[in-house]
């Protein structure tokens with residue numbers, strides 16, 4: 001493609017316009033930062049001000065006092081807003097979702113943080129999957145270095161990341177807790193949990209025991225729940241039936257499960273997994 005033929009005057013005019021737009025955006029960002037402008041005000045202004053309409057959503061959000069890059073990125077990811085999206089390109093549902101996200105936190109009662117743990121194979125992930133259907137619960141999506149199983153999806157079951165990304169994010173303080181389990185690393189992304197709690201959602205972390213014990217140390221609000229199998233035999237049967245794991249991994253899990261059961265007394269509540277419905281109703285009542 002040929003670049004347009006611009007006269008020196010045209011070029012000077014274009015440069016001046018770009019500089020004026022940058023200046024205007026910097027002003028708006030400063031007003032957002034100081035609290036003088038609310039998000040809704042900026043969206044209103046963008047309808048008649050081209051420079052503001054062309055501002056990147058990310059720049060706008062990170063300017064809000066107390067938000068910053070990490071939270072801005074995580075909120076945009078969760079609302080499916082592309083990192084390069086400009087205000088004028090926001091979808092009809094994305095705009096109200098952003099307003100709700102950044103509504104004054106003082107008006108919203110903070111959600112409860114529930115940590116569901118227990119031996120591998122006890123049925124934690126089935127409970128977590130069902131709880132995702134509850135409107136007032138956010139089930140945290142962990143990051144892991146494990147290879148996805150054939151029935152798992154990126155961003156739904158886990159964020160599947162490389163070992164180097166895991167280590168970099170751990171060093172950056174992105175994780176609320178992390179643990180190694182059967183040769184893979186798992187972690188809870190801090191910002192997603194904090195965002196949801198601040199919005200008044202109850203949060204469930206479905207994590208292993210070492211992770212739950214870490215949460216206990218860093219959070220005074222966490223309610224720790226230990227899910228127990230109806231019997232040891234039942235747990236063995238469940239682990240043996242897991243076709244998605246190799247024989248070696250299943251044997252290792254049994255060994256671990258034995259050690260894990262001994263941690264139950266360190267938890268605030270113990271629930272026996274007789275039925276998913278019953279476990280769900282206990283969890284919902286603990287959060288209310």
Ligand code: 5GP
Pocket residue numbers: 118119120124142143146177178179181186187188206207208209210211212
């Ligand atoms: P799986 O590989 O079967 O999905 O999970 C293995 C174990 O890792 C399970 O006990 C599960 O609860 C735990 N797990 C999943 N996500 C996390 C996490 O973010 N942190 C910790 N500590 N454990 C996790």
